[in-house]
Amino acid sequence: MTASFSSSTRKIIHIDMDCFYASVEMRENPSLAGKPVAVGGSPDERGVLATCNYEARKFGLHSAMSSQQAIKKCPNLILISGNMALYRSVSQQIQQIFQRYTSIIEPLSLDEAFLDVTDCEQHFNSATWIAEAIRKSIWDELHLTASAGVAPLKFLAKIASDLNKPNGQFVIPPEQVDDFIHRLELKKIPGVGKVTHKKLLALGFKTCGDIKRSDLATILQHFGKFGQRLWDFSHGIDNRKIEVNRVRKSIGVENTLLVDIDDLHLAQTMLDELFEKLKFRIMRNFGDKPLTDFKKLGVKLKFDDFTQTTLEKTTEGVTKAYFVDLLSQIWERRENRKIRLIGISVQVPEQKVTKQLNLWD
Structure with a gap:
């Protein structure tokens, strides 16, 4: 194709x-x-x-x-x-x-x-x-x-x-797209992180050409919803339009784990790095908004069966303690399944803020 x-x-x-x-x-x-x-x-x-x-x-x-x-x-x-x-x-x-x-x-x-x-x-x-x-x-x-x-x-x-x-x-150029994609290493595709790339290599997929030689069912089995994007991109399919009025409604970070876990305390320690990265992304995109303006927080878990769940809560602002509390609550939905991904996010406030805060607070 x-x-x-x-x-x-x-x-x-x-x-x-x-x-x-x-x-x-x-x-x-x-x-x-x-x-x-x-x-x-x-x-x-x-x-x-x-x-x-x-x-x-x-x-x-x-x-x-x-x-x-x-x-x-x-x-x-x-x-x-x-x-x-x-x-x-x-x-x-x-x-x-x-x-x-x-x-x-x-x-x-x-x-x-x-x-x-x-x-x-x-x-x-x-x-x-x-x-x-x-x-x-x-x-x-x-x-x-x-x-x-x-x-x-x-x-x-x-x-x-x-x-x-x-x-x-x-x-x-259009006439070179097929050849370029065929040789394109999968690690260069947006969304393919270290963990996904390692899994792709373990399955024998290094380039988009390797994906094209496989079948969609196999890709979906191993990579779920993201597998469809891998398949489409490897076949030169990307019908996404340029979104002129794109308004960011949320901002988040997540970590796909190298090894699935079932220990809550271990998951809580992983929040340290995720929380710092989240603050970094908030600063990068909304540096003129204080963290107290981001009141709706969320935690996401993806299980080893590739199902996922999200828990959101309205708070007094972005703090690590709120995320720890949310993680403890959502952990009860695990039902003996192991965790393969942890994510945290905030909803972007709609109102304009006139108050200025230090970029790194």
Whole structure:
């Protein structure tokens, strides 16, 4: 089965800013150039990195790493607490550049977005040239670099934007999609984490071509609902549209366990890392909202039979103690089954908040 394309094949661009927060800080303070720089929370308060520049990445640093661990790996790291108001302002300037080419824009965060330029008549309707023009404008006007992926399928555009970083772009033309997907390693597909990738390899699946040689029933048996996405992507099927009015209603993190567990105390210790990652994602997406504004919390468990359950509760705000309490309550639904995944989430408040809180509180 091969991907099918019509004369109206979509032209999708995924723009991803290069180490955005750190790059903005380096632009504001040129003396940081050539030095390892990260934006993140205090290592004394169990903070995490929001991002780091490429000099820091040479030491093995990455986003969501604990600041304490980052300092150990890179003692000369320049750790900056961050300025969310500035980052949001720059992000809005980037969005204005996007608007020159299309109104079909789906922001994923402050530093990345999908653009549908299928009907854009500028630059002879060439998505490749449009992406180059956008990146040039971002550099000329904002002195920041961006990478781009261009493809007829949404998931491929996102994968492509990471293939020529930093300050580059990668194009997958329609006629090359089938061959590209056939050779594509499954670990590059969005949503395939370390645990899923390890399981895929154990079953003999390394590339999308391996999935295509299998059968859907087998994939669904081993990977449940996500197996359908693996199957579709491996066959060049991705009909998701660019969601212009995409409003994030919740934000969460989860951990698929290397080994299924049935011990509540062990599960509670895993909440430490999940809670820090959740705070990091809240900061990254809603840094101007205090944690007390996120009142509806949720805990999710997936069992070894692939069924799952969720428990939500309205609280006084995000605290680890509330999540521990929810976990204890939902644990009673286990019924002797083992746990293969633990997740926690918060519902995003609708009302606007005028109060400012430190990014890392």
